[in-house]
Amino acid sequence: MTKLFVGIDVSMNDNKVRLLKEDGSDAGKLTVTNNLPGAIKLVDKILQTAGHYSVDKLVVGLESTSHYSYHLATFLKNDQRLAILSPSVHVLNAKSVHRFKSSYNDLPKNDDVDAWVIADKLRFGRLPEEVSVDDRYLALQRLTRTRFHLMQSISREKAFFLNNLFLKFSSLCQDKLFSNQFGATAMAVVEEFLSVDEVATMPLEELVEFIQQKSKNRFSDPEGVAQALKKAARSSYRLSKSLADPVNASLAASASVIRALESEVKKLDKVIAQHLEAIPQTLTSIKGIGPVYAAGIVAEIAGINRFDNHKALAKYAGLVWNEHQSGNWKAEFTPRIKSGNKYLRYYLVESANHIKVHDEEYRQFYLSKYSEATTHKHKRALVLTARKFVRLVFALLRNNQLYNASKRS
Numbered sequence: 001m002t003k004l005f006v007g008i009d010v011s012m013n014d015n016k017v018r019l020l021k022e023d024g025s026d027a028g029k030l031t032v033t034n035n036l037p038g039a040i041k042l043v044d045k046i047l048q049t050a051g052h053y054s055v056d057k058l059v060v061g062l063e064s065t066s067h068y069s070y071h072l073a074t075f076l077k078n079d080q081r082l083a084i085l086s087p088s089v090h091v092l093n094a095k096s097v098h099r100f101k102s103s104y105n106d107l108p109k110n111d112d113v114d115a116w117v118i119a120d121k122l123r124f125g126r127l128p129e130e131v132s133v134d135d136r137y138l139a140l141q142r143l144t145r146t147r148f149h150l151m152q153s154i155s156r157e158k159a160f161f162l163n164n165l166f167l168k169f170s171s172l173c174q175d176k177l178f179s180n181q182f183g184a185t186a187m188a189v190v191e192e193f194l195s196v197d198e199v200a201t202m203p204l205e206e207l208v209e210f211i212q213q214k215s216k217n218r219f220s221d222p223e224g225v226a227q228a229l230k231k232a233a234r235s236s237y238r239l240s241k242s243l244a245d246p247v248n249a250s251l252a253a254s255a256s257v258i259r260a261l262e263s264e265v266k267k268l269d270k271v272i273a274q275h276l277e278a279i280p281q282t283l284t285s286i287k288g289i290g291p292v293y294a295a296g297i298v299a300e301i302a303g304i305n306r307f308d309n310h311k312a313l314a315k316y317a318g319l320v321w322n323e324h325q326s327g328n329w330k331a332e333f334t335p336r337i338k339s340g341n342k343y344l345r346y347y348l349v350e351s352a353n354h355i356k357v358h359d360e361e362y363r364q365f366y367l368s369k370y371s372e373a374t375t376h377k378h379k380r381a382l383v384l385t386a387r388k389f390v391r392l393v394f395a396l397l398r399n400n401q402l403y404n405a406s407k408r409s
Contacts, residue, residue, distance in 0.1 A: 004055040004085070006046060007119025008062045009112075010034065010069040017042060018115040019049055024123060027053060029112065034068065039075045043082060050085055058085035061092050061122045063114070073131045074138075089131045092118060093339050100124075128316070130306065136279050140299035143272045145343055147265060147292070154261045158182060161254040167239060168247050169196050171232035177225065182258065188214040189229065190251060195244060199233035283393065285402040288354035296347030297393060310394035317344040319387045336383065345386070348393070352386035359405055362388070 004027060009016040015034050019027040028049050032038035046058065060076055062069045069091060076082060077089045101107060101117045162181070166173045169190065178186040188210075193199050199207070207226040211219060219225050239247060273291040276298070283294035300317075307313045314320055318340020356366040365388055369381035396403060 001057050002053065002055050003057045003059055004046070004050055004053065005119045005122040006058065006060045007115045007117065007122060008042075008060065008069075008072065009115040009118065010062050010065045010072065012068055014038070015042070015072065016112050016115040017045070018112070018119045019046070020116070020119040020123060021053060022123065024120065029115070034072065036075075039072055042072075043076070043079055046085075047081060055085065058082060058087040059122045059127075060087060060089045061118045061127070062089070063094050063097050063118060064091050065094075077131055090122070090127045091131055092121065092128065095339055097121060134302060136275075137299055137302040140272070140275050140279065140295055141302075141343075143268060143275060144292075144296040144299045144347070147268050147272065148296070148343055148346055150261055150265050150268070154258060154265070157254055157257050157261065161251065161258065164247055164250045164254065165190060167237075167243070168251065169199075169233070169236055171236040172229075175228070175232050177228050177232060185211060185215040185219075187255060191255060194248060196233040196236045196238065200230055202230075204230070280400065282396045282400060282402050285396070286351075286355060286359075286392070287405070288358040289351050293347050293351045293354070297344065297351065298397075300341050300344035300347070301393075301397070304394065304397040307394065310391045313394050314387055314390045315340065317341055317348055317390065319345060319348065319383065319390060348389060349382060349386045352389045353382055355389060356382075356385055361405070 003022050005020045005022075007018045007020070011034065013034055015032050015038065016029075017032065018029045021027050028045065030042070030045055032042045049055070050058065060073075062073055073089050073091060076087060079087075097114075097118060100121045101114070104117070107113050107117070162173060165181075172186075172189070173181075180186065189199070202210075204223070204226055207229065208222050211222045211225050211229075215222070269292050272295045276291050276295040279298055281294060281298050283289050283297060284291055301307070301313070304313075307316065318336065320340070321336050352362070352366075356362045362385060366381050366385045369384045370377050373380040392403070395401065
């Protein structure tokens with residue numbers, strides 16, 4: 001089998017292309033526009049070159065550049081004229097390409113050389129899984145990745161909100177009187193009282209009534225909450241009058257943004273659940289894993305048969321730790337690799353956080369790793385639990401099997 005390796009450096013406007021033969025010698029280069037006519041021109045060049053060198057297998061590599069590589073990758077994978085070359089299309093991590101390039105000491109830095117490096121890396125193998133072109137997974141990916149983006153935005157906005165909250169009501173941040181600082185009662189305290197002095201001087205009975213009303217009588221000891229709130233107000237710093245109004249306006253704006261984003265997430269969750277129904281999966285049989293997290297995992301895996309085993313799936317998600325060892329010495333701390341599919345890793349970790357609440361085996365595993373960790377206990381234990389969860393995900397999807405916790409215990 002004679003192979004042709006095509007490396008493509010993708011940008012918004014154009015694509016630099018280098019073609020290499022199996023021995024690494026040059027087979028051509030060109031620049032095409034990053035649109036449909038440019039893609040057709042590229043296919044023409046590939047077919048012409050393949051015919052000249054009697055090629056019967058095509059390997060294409062593109063550096064991961066967000067959405068700029070999507071259209072070209074799917075076009076090359078689906079093009080009927082290229083079907084005779086059994087094309088395999090791979091999207092390469094930018095870090096891995098950069099590290100591979102660093103092994104060459106005399107290469108300049110330009111897009112044409114970057115395309116050559118990608119093509120040369122294809123020759124050496126050890127490539128990521130091929131691009132998935134199943135529209136069901138791609139459609140679900142758009143939804144679950146949008147949800148990921150919204151959740152990241154909510155997290156950033158909440159962090160900014162807490163920064164301003166410390167200025168207005170410092171002890172409320174420090175004492176964490178409410179289990180959810182963004183719950184209805186906590187937000188009502190922040191938004192409806194213009195200053196901490198209003199809380200401190202409010203009669204206890206009125207404050208108790210306020211808390212009962214806003215919490216809908218969910219606090220078992222509303223008077224105790226009210227007393228703690230008044231104590232926190234008395235111990236908080238005071239803002240100057242010139243700063244109080246801007247801080248209140250900033251808090252109100254952030255609260256409005258958070259509510260709007262959370263409302264969009266709820267709408268998106270319903271659409272995600274609907275799209276998931278079109279894809280066979282068994283992950284929702286796990287208690288604590290609803291359709292949203294299942295969809296996030298399934299969408300990024302894009303077909304479990306792309307992976308030979310759970311180790312390959314874990315590596316794809318970036319849940320792999322590099323070993324540091326030399327002779328008889330072995331490092332106690334092994335850092336997680338800084339590559340992999342961040343969306344899949346996010347949904348696996350979030351799922352692990354839920355499954356440990358409902359499943360005794362995973363709860364015990366999390367607790368054991370938590371006790372072993374010396375720093376960042378929760379984060380390290382949770383990520384290790386997610387790695388264990390990968391094995392379960394792989395088994396259930398590969399065997400099309402429902403989860404039965406009783407059989408595992």
